[in-house]
Every structure is written in C-alpha cells, then in structure tokens.
Amino acid sequence: NAGVTQTPKFRVLKTGQSMTLLCAQDMNHEYMYWYRQDPGMGLRLIHYSVGEGTTAKGEVPDGYNVSRLKKQNFLLGLESAAPSQTSVYFCASTGTSGSPYNEQFFGPGTRLTVL
Amino acid sequence: KQEVTQIPAALSVPEGENLVLNCSFTDSAIYNLQWFRQDPGKGLTSLLLIQSSQREQTSGRLNASLDKSSGRSTLYIAASQPGDSATYLCALILTGGGNKLTFGTGTQLKVEL
Numbered sequence: 001n002a003g004v005t006q007t008p009k010f011r012v013l014k015t016g017q018s019m020t021l022l023c024a025q026d027m028n029h030e031y032m033y034w035y036r037q038d039p040g041m042g043l044r045l046i047h048y049s050v051g052e053g054t055t056a057k058g059e060v061p062d063g064y065n066v067s068r069l070k071k072q073n074f075l076l077g078l079e080s081a082a083p084s085q086t087s088v089y090f091c092a093s094t095g096t097s098g099s100p101y102n103e104q105f106f107g108p109g110t111r112l113t114v115l
Numbered sequence: 116k117q118e119v120t121q122i123p124a125a126l127s128v129p130e131g132e133n134l135v136l137n138c139s140f141t142d143s144a145i146y147n148l149q150w151f152r153q154d155p156g157k158g159l160t161s162l163l164l165i166q167s168s169q170r171e172q173t174s175g176r177l178n179a180s181l182d183k184s185s186g187r188s189t190l191y192i193a194a195s196q197p198g199d200s201a202t203y204l205c206a207l208i209l210t211g212g213g214n215k216l217t218f219g220t221g222t223q224l225k226v227e228l
Binding site for chain 1: 146147149151157158159160161164204206208212213214215216218219220221
C-alpha cells in the first residue's frame with residue numbers, strides 16, 4: 001500500500017501559468033480533500049470530493065478547480081497562478097468503513113512557488 | 116464557525132518528561148477529533164482518532180482525551196524522547212456532510228537531550 005501519493009513534490013511557476021496537481025490513493029477511500037498550508041494560517045480546505053464524479057467547495061476555493069473522474073484520483077488545477085497561491089498543498093483521503101472510520105490520511109505534500 | 120485553538124504554540128521540555136498538549140474548540144457538535152504530528156517539511160501523520168462517543172484513546176506512549184462539554188481535548192505524551200520533536204495538530208470533524216477537518220493552530224514541541 002502506497003497510501004496517498006502526490007505529484008509533483010516541488011514546482012515553480014510564473015504568474016499566469018497553469019498547472020495540475022495529482023493526488024492518488026490506493027485505499028479505496030470514498031472521500032478526498034485538497035488543503036493548503038501557509039505560515040500563520042494553518043491548514044485550510046480548498047475543495048473536497050465525497051465520491052467519483054462529485055466535488056464541493058471548501059473554505060478557500062477561489063482560483064482553483066478540481067476533478068474526480070476516477071475514485072482513486074483527485075486533481076487540483078490552477079488555471080492562472082498568482083503569487084498568493086504560493087503554498088504547500090496537501091491531499092488527504094478517508095473512508096466510511098473499517099475502524100477507525102473517518103480517519104484522514106495525508107500525502108507528503110507539494111511545495112508550490114509562484115513568482 | 117468552529118474555532119480550534121492549541122495552547123501553548125511552542126513548548127520545550129527535557130527528555131524523559133511527561134507532557135500535555137491542549138486543544139480547545141468552540142462548537143461541541145463534533146463527530147470526531149484527530150491528532151496529527153508533522154515533521155518539518157513533511158506531511159501529516161495520524162496519531163490518534165477519538166470518536167464523539169469515546170472519552171479517550173491510547174497508542175503506546177500517547178493518550179488522547181476528549182471532553183465535548185468543556186470543548187477540550189488533550190494529548191498526553193509519556194516519557195518524552197527527542198524523536199517526539201515535531202508540530203502537533205488537532206483537527207475536528209463536525210457533524211454533517213463531507214467529513215471535513217477543521218485544524219487547530221498547532222503546538223511546536225522540542226524535546227531536548
């Protein structure tokens with residue numbers, strides 16, 4: 001079991017460029033999440049998905065889009081990157097069965113810098 | 116809106132000491148509470164999860180308690196070691212849809228030799 005993996009680990013973008021972050025999980029989890037972590041702000045939820053083909057907005061969704069075409073993958077897109085999107089991005093997943101259910105598992109993170 | 120606070124923000128203790136980290140929240144309608152550790156430059160590692168119907172959970176030298184009525188959770192670390200040095204985060208899932216986590220501000224722990 002690889003758990004939750006994220007691609008890429010690091011990326012530097014110029015303002016206005018676009019990119020997609022990929023999250024994959026091999027635990028057959030229904031729920032997947034994208035968070036960003038910033039100094040002094042803690043972890044904040046960007047978007048989440050409760051199942052294949054469904055997505056919903058979190059606390060800070062502006063400037064981001066997501067897609068969940070396959071149960072195991074959750075993509076986070078930045079259409080036109082801005083310096084304010086410089087952050088560390090974490091993906092997480094959780095299931096609704098097993099014990100302890102609802103425990104969230106996190107990926108290693110993607111460190112993104114927008115110049 | 117649920118607010119989650121962790122005090123202290125930073126803590127330094129000598130090796131071998133027992134210690135308690137605190138997590139306070141404003142909304143008692145929680146589904147469960149999860150404690151994580153985060154090493155510098157790394158992701159989050161789940162330590163313990165307490166469901167709303169439980170009062171505590173134990174794993175090795177760690178014990179987490181939950182008191183919904185007072186809006187508090189504590190993480191007790193026994194016989195601390197330098198390898199315990201990390202940032203500890205508590206996070207809540209409120210009742211309702213999505214199983215979304217609301218994170219605390221974190222406590223940065225340093226265990227010195």
